[in-house]
Amino acid sequence: MNYDEHVLGGIITYPLAILIASLLKYYLAVPFQLSFIAMILGYAFYVLGSDLPDMDHPDAIIHRGTKPLVAVAMGASAFLKFSRISITEYEWANLTIAWGIASLFAFASWYVFSAVMPKHRGIIHSVGFAIIYGLLSFAITVYGLGLKLGEGLFIGFAAFMGYLLHLILDKHIKLI
Numbered sequence: 001m002n003y004d005e006h007v008l009g010g011i012i013t014y015p016l017a018i019l020i021a022s023l024l025k026y027y028l029a030v031p032f033q034l035s036f037i038a039m040i041l042g043y044a045f046y047v048l049g050s051d052l053p054d055m056d057h058p059d060a061i062i063h064r065g066t067k068p069l070v071a072v073a074m075g076a077s078a079f080l081k082f083s084r085i086s087i088t089e090y091e092w093a094n095l096t097i098a099w100g101i102a103s104l105f106a107f108a109s110w111y112v113f114s115a116v117m118p119k120h121r122g123i124i125h126s127v128g129f130a131i132i133y134g135l136l137s138f139a140i141t142v143y144g145l146g147l148k149l150g151e152g153l154f155i156g157f158a159a160f161m162g163y164l165l166h167l168i169l170d171k172h173i174k175l176i
Contacts, residue, residue, distance in 0.1 A: 001169050001170060003051060003054070003060065003061045003062070005169070006050050006051040006054070006165075006166055006169060007047060007050055007051050009050055009165060009166075009169050010046055010047035010048075010049070010050025010051070010162050010165060010166075011047055011050075013165060014042075014043050014046050014047070014158075014162075017042070017046055017157075017158050017161045017162070018034070018039065020161070021034065021154055021157055021158070022034070024157075030153070031149070031150045031153060032150055032153055032154040032157065033148055033149075033150025033151045033153070033154060034154060035148075035151055037147065037151065038147065038150075038151035038152075038154045038155055039154075041141060041147075041151075041155050042154055042155045042157075042158030042159075043158070045137045045155055045158055045159035045162060046158040046159065046161060046162035046165075047162060048159075048162065049130075049133055049158075049159050049160070049161070049162025049163035049164075049165070049166065050162045050163070050165050050166050050169075051166060052066075052133060052162075052163055052166065053124055053125045053129070053163060053166045053167065053170075054120075054166070055117070055124065056117050056118055056119065056120050056121070056122060056124040056125070057120045058114060058117075063117075066113075067110060067113050067114065068110075070109055070110075070113050071106040071107070071109045071110045071113070072106060074105050074106050074108075074109035075102040075103055075105055075106030075109075076102070077105075078101060078102040078104075078105035078106070079098055079099055079101075079102035082097075082098040082101045082102060083095065083098040085098070121170075121172060125167060125170070125172055125174070126167075126174050126175060127164065127167065127173065127174070127175050128175060129163070130160050130163035130164050130167065131160060133159050133160065133163045134156040134157065134159045134160030134163070135156060136159075137155050137156045137158075137159035137160075138152045138153065138155060138156030138159075139152075141155045141156075
């Protein structure tokens with residue numbers, strides 16, 4: 001399948017994820033909190049997940065979109081670390097130096113991203129990575145954005161389900 005088919009599949013099947021989450025909440029007492037913000041963010045993570053396994057394909061749109069996000073995240077993280085270091089007495093110089101170092105980290109991560117990416121339909125195309133994506137989505141929303149635990153659980157579930165949708169549409173499901 002191609003990018004459009006995966007993303008449109010995610011866009012159109014999200015109500016099924018809501019249905020499954022609602023049934024799990026009602027019948028198995030899974031503590032999902034289906035608030036407005038959780039369902040909106042869940043939709044975003046679900047649709048992103050519906051194409052995310054293709055980030056291991058260098059020509060895929062998601063690969064080309066993910067690579068700059070990783071570079072910016074690495075640069076921002078490096079800046080947070082190096083912005084606390086005072087090399088000179090001038091604040092403007094310290095900020096410039098910290099961003100200079102951060103940009104080198106971002107630049108390097110651009111190339112490292114492609115170098116460490118496994119072959120297409122390798123380990124990235126697995127249920128194991130779907131779980132990792134769900135856990136990361138949960139952590140980002142609960143610990144990064146400060147959402148409630150039940151909201152984060154739902155978003156992590158939606159992310160996992162969107163990623164799993166990609167594997168189902170590819171008819172290429174493997175555990176690892």
